[in-house]
Amino acid sequence: MVTRANNIRETLEHEIISGERQPGDRLDEPQLTKRFDASRTPVREALVELATAGLVEMQPHRSAVVAEISVHQVIQMYEVLAELEGLCARLAARRMTGKERAEFEKLHREIGRLIEKGDRDAFPTLNKQFHDMIHRGAHNEILEDQIGGLNKRLAPYRRIFHDEPHDLSIPYAEHQNVVAAIQNRDENLADQIFKNHTALRADRITDFIAAFDRRFQKRSA
Structure with missing residues (x-):
């Protein structure tokens, strides 16, 4: 079953892979909840999944960012x-x-x-x-x-x-x-x-x- 979090993750993943979002770009949760007309929970789930895949870096008390690789x-x-x-x-x-x-x-x-x-x-x-x-x-x-x-x-x-x-x-x-x-x-x-x-x-x-x-x-x- 495709969930709201999956849809958000797939959209953000495509934007990262396509280069629309560059390494180091912020992924502000309030902006994402507004953009996807979603609550904070599916947005957070999507970001956690992207972080697990190595595409996003989660930072305590700060916005997540597109992962930068050395x-x-x-x-x-x-x-x-x-x-x-x-x-x-x-x-x-x-x-x-x-x-x-x-x-x-x-x-x-x-x-x-x-x-x-x-x-x-x-x-x-x-x-x-x-x-x-x-x-x-x-x-x-x-x-x-x-x-x-x-x-x-x-x-x-x-x-x-x-x-x-x-x-x-x-x-x-x-x-x-x-x-x-x-x-x-x-x-x-x-x-x-x-x-x-x-x-x-x-x-x-x-x-x-x-x-x-x-x-x-x-x-x-």
Whole structure:
């Protein structure tokens, strides 16, 4: 049963993940109760759920805020995410159905066509679908939930990479390799390729930290 608190949580979660609410932004309870025409109880429940998911920080005697994550924490999250993504690819190579494999191949070709057209705006959405298809193909709900939770926490920061032009042929080539490994049911290769694809490369970490510090620097009290 969908409760009022669930509706409020889903709305705020979408605003945080989409970047409409930035890290450090206040979530004032009186304003939220007025906005959602709700009592304090469902608003508080929604904020507690978001805090449990790591998207919000609850502060005693102060308004809750959208969670801010240190550069070190972001790097650690990507290290964990890379391992989980690799495991997903391994299981997908073993467990994907014939129908799922056909849809996976079709999506990959569609991404290739949009890159040829120079359609950069559509890439983030289709790229997410590509990853989601591998996650579902692993047929492991617990693993999928863990990856989903990390991706939600990282979503506001991942936009740093999309703000600057970069060569989309590079991730597409990496996609091609993981598609081939999964289609060939090569579990070890799929694991290694997708793990490397997800992990932050050493030559990008410096740029990432610089951009992260510039846009999401901790706000002084």
